[in-house]
Amino acid sequence: MRILSLGFGLRICEMTADLATPWPVAAVIDRVLGMSSSHNPLSSLLDLFGTGKTAMLTTAAASVVLLAVVSGAFDYAGDRVMNGTGERISVAIRADAYAHLQRLPMSYHDRQAVGESTSRIITDCGRIKDSLVALFSTLFPGLLSIASFAVALLLLDWRFGLIGLGCIPLVLVTGARIRRLGHRAARRQREAEGRLAGLVTESLRGIRTVHSFGRQDLHDQHFAAESDGTLRAGLDATDIQARRVPLLEVATAVGTASLLWVGGTGVTHGWWSVGHLVVALSYLAGMINPIRSLSKLSVTFSQGQASAERIISILDEPRPSGGSCKNLPVRALGRIEFSGVTMAYGRRPALRRLDLTVEPGERVALTGPNGVGKSTALALIAGLYRPTRGAVRIDGHATSELPERWLHRQVAVVLQDTFLFSGTLADNIRYSRPDASPREVAEAAEAALVTDFAQALPDGLQTRLGDGGTGLSGGQRQRVGIARALLADAPIVLLDEPTSGLDVEAERLVVAALRRLVTDRTVVMTTHRPALLRMATREVRLTPTDGARRKTPPGVPLGGGPLLADPRDPVNVRPAEGG
Numbered sequence: 198m199r200i201l202s203l204g205f206g207l208r209i210c211e212m213t214a215d216l217a218t219p220w221p222v223a224a225v226i227d228r229v230l231g232m233s234s235s236h237n238p239l240s241s242l243l244d245l246f247g248t249g250k251t252a253m254l255t256t257a258a259a260s261v262v263l264l265a266v267v268s269g270a271f272d273y274a275g276d277r278v279m280n281g282t283g284e285r286i287s288v289a290i291r292a293d294a295y296a297h298l299q300r301l302p303m304s305y306h307d308r309q310a311v312g313e314s315t316s317r318i319i320t321d322c323g324r325i326k327d328s329l330v331a332l333f334s335t336l337f338p339g340l341l342s343i344a345s346f347a348v349a350l351l352l353l354d355w356r357f358g359l360i361g362l363g364c365i366p367l368v369l370v371t372g373a374r375i376r377r378l379g380h381r382a383a384r385r386q387r388e389a390e391g392r393l394a395g396l397v398t399e400s401l402r403g404i405r406t407v408h409s410f411g412r413q414d415l416h417d418q419h420f421a422a423e424s425d426g427t428l429r430a431g432l433d434a435t436d437i438q439a440r441r442v443p444l445l446e447v448a449t450a451v452g453t454a455s456l457l458w459v460g461g462t463g464v465t466h467g468w469w470s471v472g473h474l475v476v477a478l479s480y481l482a483g484m485i486n487p488i489r490s491l492s493k494l495s496v497t498f499s500q501g502q503a504s505a506e507r508i509i510s511i512l513d514e515p516r517p518s519g520g521s522c523k524n525l526p527v528r529a530l531g532r533i534e535f536s537g538v539t540m541a542y543g544r545r546p547a548l549r550r551l552d553l554t555v556e557p558g559e560r561v562a563l564t565g566p567n568g569v570g571k572s573t574a575l576a577l578i579a580g581l582y583r584p585t586r587g588a589v590r591i592d593g594h595a596t597s598e599l600p601e602r603w604l605h606r607q608v609a610v611v612l613q614d615t616f617l618f619s620g621t622l623a624d625n626i627r628y629s630r631p632d633a634s635p636r637e638v639a640e641a642a643e644a645a646l647v648t649d650f651a652q653a654l655p656d657g658l659q660t661r662l663g664d665g666g667t668g669l670s671g672g673q674r675q676r677v678g679i680a681r682a683l684l685a686d687a688p689i690v691l692l693d694e695p696t697s698g699l700d701v702e703a704e705r706l707v708v709a710a711l712r713r714l715v716t717d718r719t720v721v722m723t724t725h726r727p728a729l730l731r732m733a734t735r736e737v738r739l740t741p742t743d744g745a746r747r748k749t750p751p752g753v754p755l756g757g758g759p760l761l762a763d764p765r766d767p768v769n770v771r772p773a774e775g776g
């Protein structure tokens with residue numbers, strides 16, 4: 198607030214200099230060119246260095262330059278302060294929107310394209326910034342100018358003042374409808390741009406597939422179709438903007454012509470001096486110019502408003518409420534319990550009434566056909582989703598009641614494809630525990646057999662990975678993922694097909710690393726690979742009637758009923774293997 202007051206103060210100083218600017222000219226016209234000797238607030242200044250014509254001309258010329266310098270200096274300082282405020286507020290909005298977006302539930306991210314979300318955070322926040330900067334650097338000073346020049350015109354003569362004030366509604370009314378149309382066009386344009394960003398991100402994320410199938414042309418077509426949408430909306434916005442200019446010109450010309458006519462009549466009747474008329478015309482121009490530049494801003498504001506709506510729609514999305522469980526131990530025992538758990542992403546349940554208990558230290562392998570809900574069960578334990586019905590409990594506490602931070606400390610996950618971030622290998626391992634010391638990171642890397650291949654890299658664990666962790670093979674990435682999970686040192690470990698897609702040798706190394714990870718922890722895994730299944734102490738087979746129902750031919754009744762392991766498929770308990 199203090200910074201805004203400073204900005205306004207600077208603008209008022211600039212305004213004062215601007216208001217004084219036409220008076221030296223008026224003084225020259227009236228006193229030097231000898232047209233009349235009317236009252237001029239700067240008259241005494243004109244006599245400062247002598248009353249000769251040359252002295253007065255020189256003083257007037259110097260005053261014009263001096264006033265311009267003073268006005269320019271205040272303009273510069275005002276811009277710095279006001280624009281800086283716009284920049285700062287928009288950075289804060291972007292940070293809030295990003296922080297909120299990251300914390301939205303997985304169900305939100307499932308339905309929102311990554312490119313679309315990126316476009317909102319980058320482009321929409323950018324447009325909000327443009328609007329805020331325009332608000333502080335053009336709108337506020339513009340309104341101040343309009344008000345100041347209108348008051349100055351009124352003080353000069355009420356008739357001039359009325360003409361000036363009459364111009365304001367004329368210009369505003371012409372702009373109102375155009376602004377409405379502009380807002381609609383801007384909204385369509387931003388929506389189309391968001392979809393375009395979604396397309397680009399998707400095709401670039403799948404660029405290997407695009408290249409493998411040589412289907413660049415297909416993506417070109419999709420891109421062109423979306424691009425066409427942005428182009429049409431953009432052209433509409435440009436057309437609306439172009440329509441505004443002639444209307445404004447006419448409104449401005451009407452105001453100037455009225456003043457010229459009334460003022461000229463007054464001068465010929467000797468009511469005012471020529472100098473006064475010049476000052477009045479200059480004030481009218483000073484008043485109308487900001488109105489014109491303000492109405493030019495309507496495009497910026499329309500886009501800013503459309504973008505603000507898109508950011509607000511993110512901020513309006515409810516974040517999952519934090520769990521209220523108190524007095525939890527630092528480390529859970531690791532007992533996991535599914536009681537009557539049904540989970541539906543959309544309408545179709547992915548899991549139905551699942552009852553399953555995993556005792557601390559057990560290693561349960563969930564098996565079953567594709568799409569039966571194995572990964573969904575793991576995601577529920579990790580707290581990524583909340584059950585639609587029933588409860589998943591850890592040490593007797595429902596995951597929905599557990600504080601997120603505590604839950605994340607109890608559960609470490611190794612996924613089918615470990616996602617690595619750009620940064621060093623060590624940074625990626627430390628991701629699970631940012632406060633880990635370099636020694637702990639090195640130990641985790643050693644145990645997960647990351648050191649074996651890191652040694653061959655130019656900077657060992659300090660080797661930088663590319664965007665998305667490019668530069669490592671599938672097996673190597675999984676070993677980094679295991680090191681990450683080892684460093685987390687959580688009592689519960691979830692393994693979601695961590696060896697699928699690896700060749701025999703890579704699998705052997707990953708399984709060796711996993712053996713160290715699973716020791717003395719509760720483990721729930723999904724896998725079809727015998728090497729990993731052998732690590733399990735129990736196998737629970739899910740069946741389609743338990744999980745997502747397949748589409749059935751008409752007339753064939755769907756199965757149902759509560760789920761444990763498939764009753765026809767005896768629970769397979771194997772002796773635990775040593776780490």
Ligand SMILES: Nc1ncnc2c1ncn2[C@@H]1O[C@H](COP(=O)(O)OP(=O)(O)OP(=O)(O)O)[C@@H](O)[C@H]1O
Nearest residue numbers: 307542543547566567568569570571572573574745
């Ligand atoms: N994020 C999601 N949004 C909507 N539906 C989903 C989502 N994830 C999974 N599903 C659906 O839920 C069902 C169960 O999926 P899930 O991945 O849990 O099965 P799975 O047994 O792990 O399969 P697979 O063996 O192929 O990995 C499937 O029908 C799937 O289409």
